[in-house]
Amino acid sequence: MNTDPEEPVLQVKGLRFGWSRPLLFDGLSFDVLPGVTLVRGDDGRGKSTLLRLMAGAQNADEGSLVVHGIHLGEHHDAYRQRVFWIDPQTEAHDALAAKGYLDSLSHHYPHFDADAMAELIEGFSLGPHLAKPMYMLSTGSRRKVWLTAAFACGTPLTLIDQPFAALDAPSIRFLLGLLQDAATHPARAWVLADYEAPEGIALTRVIQL
Template identity: 45%
Template sequence: MNNASALLQVQGLTFSHPGRPVFLDWSACVGAGATLVCGGESSGKTTLLRLLAAELPPNAGSLRLGQVVLADAPQAYRRQVFWADPRSPAMDALIVRAWLQGLPAQYSEWNAPALATHLDGFDLHPHLDKGFYMLSTGTRRKVLMAAALASGAPLTLIDEPVAGLDRASIRYLCQALADTAQAPDRALVVAHYEALDGVPWRAVIELPELD
């Protein structure tokens, strides 16, 4: 991909967990549309999303999103990213409806009609007044993905999207990803062990399994 057409540019990314290297001088360009990050259980998919979200600091390397370099303007970079870790307990005490109502203030391109569509498509209305701690694994993921797709964020990161989802929800998810991937100014980066049917993947990033 031509660097000029990339929304996200990663150069020389290096990161290690204590005593365990994950990325060494890793570079990539991510354009608009849907990009699949695939690999086995220990390949670093979630770690990569956390690095791209600026949730984890790299040991070395640079990230540029649009015209914003993370090291130069970390807050401006993070304002362009949607990332919500489905495994994190940080939101457990929050009420789903209240959390969703607070998101438009964080994302300048928030799409309220899109959120309404995704709430319907994922059948989430019965869960809006529950705390996140009350949600099943699949329902929690559906709430986070509805918000991600509605956020309008230039870089939207989604981790293991089908965990706990029923077949109807997976079908809706694939259609929603395909529709959102048509936006010319959004990069959807989805981490999963294989491609999802019906999603027009612009690129596939394969991560080798770590030793």
């Protein structure tokens, strides 16, 4: 794995995409370095869409995305193994128990860390909810499951949409601690999409939309 902090984890070049005219992105290019990057913008500016494109969950009209030398357009599956992203509104896992969803991650992400997952479950106070199917969880508890997955999966690139939405105060404090550690990681990158910068986090860069 790349450990040079000057080398980008993700390279985005010439990204072009739009649901209609005018385009959301036209020739958008940037690098994501290790640490924490913020994608910031008002509603309708394309924050969530940009994360979907970076995840390979939505096809761009033009442009290239490369994680650690793996081109999305050439090696889709290998690229997706190196990126964690989930739509926080998804219903795809509703029938699974929370623990079942988390346990399934090891089959998709080669560097999934079960010890880290146990610590995250404790930190987010998810223990009482693990046996419940996802559809029975509150919005905040579902968000905690997604965040646990995001930090346990061990991917070079982790994309998180509105990470603090619906969280209780203790979980917000715990997440801020995780992001403080992430900000100094020498090899992995986290990209957050939100309206404002998280308090007390040293950001690698801000992408303003």
